[in-house]
Amino acid sequence: MNFTNSINAYSEAKEYIPGGVDSPVRAFKSVGGTPIFIEKGEGAHLIDIDGNRYIDFVQSWGPLVLGHGDKNIENAAIKAVKNGLSFGAPTLQETTLAKKVNSLFPNIDKIRFVSSGTEATMSAIRVARGFTGRDDIIKFEGCYHGHSDSLLVKAGSGATTFGNPSSPGVPEGITKHTLLANYNDIDSVKKCFEASKDGVACVIIEPIAGNMGFVPAKEEFLKELRELCTKNGTVLIFDEVMSGFRASLRGAQGVYEVKPDLVTFGKVIGGGMPVGAFGGKEEIMNKLSPEGPVYQAGTLSGNPVAMSAGIASLEYLVENEKEIYPKLEALAKRLCEGLEDAAKEAGIALQTGYIGSMFGFFFNEYKVFNFEDALKSNTDRFAKFHQKMLQKGVYLACSQFETGFISTPMDEKMIDEVIEKAKEVMKEI
Numbered sequence: 001m002n003f004t005n006s007i008n009a010y011s012e013a014k015e016y017i018p019g020g021v022d023s024p025v026r027a028f029k030s031v032g033g034t035p036i037f038i039e040k041g042e043g044a045h046l047i048d049i050d051g052n053r054y055i056d057f058v059q060s061w062g063p064l065v066l067g068h069g070d071k072n073i074e075n076a077a078i079k080a081v082k083n084g085l086s087f088g089a090p091t092l093q094e095t096t097l098a099k100k101v102n103s104l105f106p107n108i109d110k111i112r113f114v115s116s117g118t119e120a121t122m123s124a125i126r127v128a129r130g131f132t133g134r135d136d137i138i139k140f141e142g143c144y145h146g147h148s149d150s151l152l153v154k155a156g157s158g159a160t161t162f163g164n165p166s167s168p169g170v171p172e173g174i175t176k177h178t179l180l181a182n183y184n185d186i187d188s189v190k191k192c193f194e195a196s197k198d199g200v201a202c203v204i205i206e207p208i209a210g211n212m213g214f215v216p217a218k219e220e221f222l223k224e225l226r227e228l229c230t231k232n233g234t235v236l237i238f239d240e241v242m243s244g245f246r247a248s249l250r251g252a253q254g255v256y257e258v259k260p261d262l263v264t265f266g267k268v269i270g271g272g273m274p275v276g277a278f279g280g281k282e283e284i285m286n287k288l289s290p291e292g293p294v295y296q297a298g299t300l301s302g303n304p305v306a307m308s309a310g311i312a313s314l315e316y317l318v319e320n321e322k323e324i325y326p327k328l329e330a331l332a333k334r335l336c337e338g339l340e341d342a343a344k345e346a347g348i349a350l351q352t353g354y355i356g357s358m359f360g361f362f363f364n365e366y367k368v369f370n371f372e373d374a375l376k377s378n379t380d381r382f383a384k385f386h387q388k389m390l391q392k393g394v395y396l397a398c399s400q401f402e403t404g405f406i407s408t409p410m411d412e413k414m415i416d417e418v419i420e421k422a423k424e425v426m427k428e429i
């Protein structure tokens with residue numbers, strides 16, 4: 001494959017944009033090579049500015065469950081554009097999308113739209129703090145909820161459970177209220193509750209983690225987490241920005257019995273346009289201005305073009321749920337089993353997993369249940385795999401600690417072709 005135009009585009013981009021990208025993971029830092037610049041998407045495929053064609057398992061990090069250039073979404077967005085791009089005033093589309101989400105999630109009495117997953121989780125945490133009058137929050141190592149200050153924390157020194165800033169520019173005064181627990185480890189959560197002097201406002205979790213690689217929570221763990229939050233008057237937040245409408249039409253809540261108090265969404269809810277959302281119990285959500293005292297706002301929140309794309313995306317998924325989700329999961333299963341066969345033939349340790357249209361794999365001897373396990377994966381081997389698969393026209397997430405996605409335009413033939421390529425590559429790495 002020839003990447004000349006992407007190489008030139010990247011060196012020019014770096015002159016004007018930090019690292020040449022508008023979001024760090026896109027820079028291919030953990031896998032090496034030059035990020036490819038995309039010309040267009042077509043169904044299950046991407047075409048780059050050198051004319052190379054790839055099957056796309058990233059799908060803009062999750063939003064494009066219906067693939068690129070979905071006609072329903074495209075037509076809905078174009079129709080909305082013709083009425084105007086933005087008004088900064090209420091539109092019917094916002095209520096339509098809110099009702100659609102509410103019909104899928106009965107535990108969501110009220111929802112507010114924002115423009116990204118980061119805004120959704122940041123706002124959900126603020127309203128949980130406003131509702132409880134508490135400052136401390138609990139998150140899990142390896143879970144990513146966007147880049148708001150309270151959430152950019154890493155494990156503190158020693159046994160302390162309080163987080164330290166994981167980035168310069170994040171004041172310790174903020175992260176000192178963020179306690180860190182271990183995923184799938186209820187005792188570590190109990191420790192955090194004990195360490196919190198004035199009580200915990202909320203626990204935020206990816207119920208199916210996708211940002212340490214693909215690591216689903218154990219059902220028992222989520223049930224115990226729910227009980228712990230109820231007992232302590234703590235708001236349980238499911239961050240379904242990635243798993244929402246991906247793990248099932250009802251996200252992780254369609255997979256596990258556990259019901260959170262608040263849910264955050266992003267990605268699929270906007271059909272590829274910038275939309276985030278947070279919603280849940282009326283008594284909590286009514287704390288939000290102008291109903292209540294907790295301030296939260298956004299110029300482009302509920303943007304009519306983005307809402308129209310989100311409505312078209314969800315409408316199609318709801319109408320075709322019975323056909324779509326079993327097909328997506330069957331293709332994810334086929335791919336994972338094929339990757340395992342390829343690894344076995346090459347004598348390589350590989351763990352795979354999938355739920356609905358989400359899948360992941362670790363170059364690891366052992367199954368992965370938390371971030372510590374994930375960090376033991378062979379990231380050099382992942383980097384080689386990524387680069388060689390890219391050369392063969394397979395566009396995978398450019399980090400071992402991300403998740404892959406199946407889209408509806410994919411079929412068994414495409415998956416089998418990817419497996420054949422994986423068999424060749426696994427022998428080389």
Ligand code: KE4
Pocket residue numbers: 023024025026061116117118119121144145146147206210211239240241242243266267276402
């Ligand atoms: P955004 O602000 O990027 O829209 O959403 C933040 C976010 C929140 N919660 C979860 C569970 C998420 O996965 C994300 C964002 N996901 C990453 C990829 N895993 C976005 C890719 C990027 O950062 O460029």
